[in-house]
Amino acid sequence: MDYxxxxxxxxxxxxxxxxxxxxxVKSQGGANKAKEDAAVDAALSRAESARQSQP
Structure with missing residues (x-):
C-alpha cells in the first residue's frame, strides 16, 4: 500500500x-481570438501612449 x-x-x-x-489549447483561436487580440492591442496602445507622454 505504500506504493x-x-x-x-x-x-x-x-x-x-x-x-x-x-x-x-482549446481556448486558442476560435471566436475568442478576435476579442483577445483586441484587448492586447488596446493594452499595448495604452502603454505606448503613456510611455510617449512621459518626458
Missing part, C-alpha cells in the same frame, strides 16, 4: 497538468 500513497500525488498532478494544457 499507492507514493504514486498518488504525481498522478493527480499529472492529470491536472494535462487538463490545464488541454484547456489552454
Amino acid at each position: 499507492v500513497s507514493a504514486l498518488l500525488p504525481p498522478v493527480v498532478m499529472a492529470a491536472f497538468f494535462i487538463a490545464l494544457v488541454v484547456t489552454i
Whole structure:
C-alpha cells in the first residue's frame, strides 16, 4: 500500500497538468481570438501612449 500513497500525488498532478494544457489549447483561436487580440492591442496602445507622454 505504500506504493499507492507514493504514486498518488504525481498522478493527480499529472492529470491536472494535462487538463490545464488541454484547456489552454482549446481556448486558442476560435471566436475568442478576435476579442483577445483586441484587448492586447488596446493594452499595448495604452502603454505606448503613456510611455510617449512621459518626458
